[in-house]
Amino acid sequence: MTATEREAGKPPASTRSTRSPWALAGALAVLALVALDVAAVPAVLPSVRVELGTSTSGVLWMQDAFLLGLALALALLVKAGALLESRVVVAGGVAAFMGGALLASTADGSATLVAGRALQGAGSAALILAALESLAGCVSSFSRITGRNSTSTAGAPDRRTPLVAAAL
Numbered sequence: 292m293t294a295t296e297r298e299a300g301k302p303p304a305s306t307r308s309t310r311s312p313w314a315l316a317g318a319l320a321v322l323a324l325v326a327l328d329v330a331a332v333p334a335v336l337p338s339v340r341v342e343l344g345t346s347t348s349g350v351l352w353m354q355d356a357f358l359l360g361l362a363l364a365l366a367l368l369v370k371a372g373a374l375l376e377s378r379v380v381v382a383g384g385v386a387a388f389m390g391g392a393l394l395a396s397t398a399d400g401s402a403t404l405v406a407g408r409a410l411q412g413a414g415s416a417a418l419i420l421a422a423l424e425s426l427a428g429c430v431s432s433f434s435r436i437t438g439r440n441s442t443s444t445a446g447a448p449d450r451r452t453p454l455v456a457a458a459l
Contacts, residue, residue, distance in 0.1 A: 318422035349401040360412025384417020
């Protein structure tokens with residue numbers, strides 16, 4: 292540690308993380324992609340309904356299939372994420388999301404579109420978990436670099452830390 296770093300209160304260069312800003316940007320981009328996927332579909336559903344000749348309940352399934360796939364996969368992947376390597380979960384999530392997008396974009400009927408949206412939701416679950424894991428890594432990197440930690444005064448992890456990471 293140089294004298295100027297000590298005076299400025301900066302940590303030594305060897306402990307600074309260059310990964311955190313990029314990990315944070317990637318995690319936020321993933322979360323924005325998922326939010327866009329949820330928010331953009333209702334805008335085009337009326338034209339999809341006319342094009343595919345679907346009933347109102349079919350249109351509702353097109354929107355809800357994504358959220359159903361997301362919720363079911365999220366519950367399963369929380370356990371699988373503890374057992375599998377993170378890269379495997381992310382690769383599976385990307386493959387499922389892209390496969391679902393391809394299936395939904397080439398759908399010639401409402402059933403195929405619903406299946407594609409459900410597969411996209413399942414892929415999104417894996418991507419969300421990876422993004423939150425990355426955000427948690429950014430928080431721990433920040434703690435390590437600044438000397439502040441996310442623990443309460445008793446030394447136990449602060450219960451607000453996951454909520455802050457999810458809010459980001």
